[in-house]
Amino acid sequence: MGFKYVPSRVAGRRSPNLAGVIYGTILATALVAGIDNSGSATPARALGILLATAGVIWAARLYAYVLAERLQGQRRMQWGDVRRIGVREWPVFQATLPLTLPLALGTLGILGADAAFGLATLVGVAMLIGWGIVFSRRAGHGTAGLVGAAAVNSLVGLLIVGLELAIP
DSSP, rough: OOOOOOOOEEETEEEEHHHHHHHHHHHHHHHHHHHHHHHHOOOHHHHHHHHHHHHHHHHHHHHHHHHHHHHHHTSSSHHHHHHHHHHHHHHHHHTTHHHHHHHHHHHSSOOOOHHHHHHHHHHHHHHHHHHHHHHHHTOOOOOHHHHHHHHHHHHHHHHHHHHHHHHH
């Protein structure tokens, strides 16, 4: 059973894996909220953890899909196949990049630690809201659909933050 990735124009670029963007955004937002909740990490450490985790998750997805396609196709994978899958899964990593900006500003001392973590989490929630609006618009929904998508996606983002805050 394979997945079909339907290309879509988002923010002026072709993105073959919109699910990966949302998945990466949710993971990054949850990770930042969790690190902030721990109270023991600096923005610099959080930045390193976020980038390393995003890289590991991208590599794990790449490995899993390469292995699955090899087993399903019952043939040897070529480097072109690995590259194709790596590019397809790259949005999972890319989705974390907007959250790195506030953490980088905190690392440089431009923002305080609390502000850096709060802004990074807010960026993640805003991204989820934005993706909901983009998808609703692309689907041809009217104002009610856009508002509904924004509300649902903001609730998902706030649920993530709430769950992270509830875990001691």
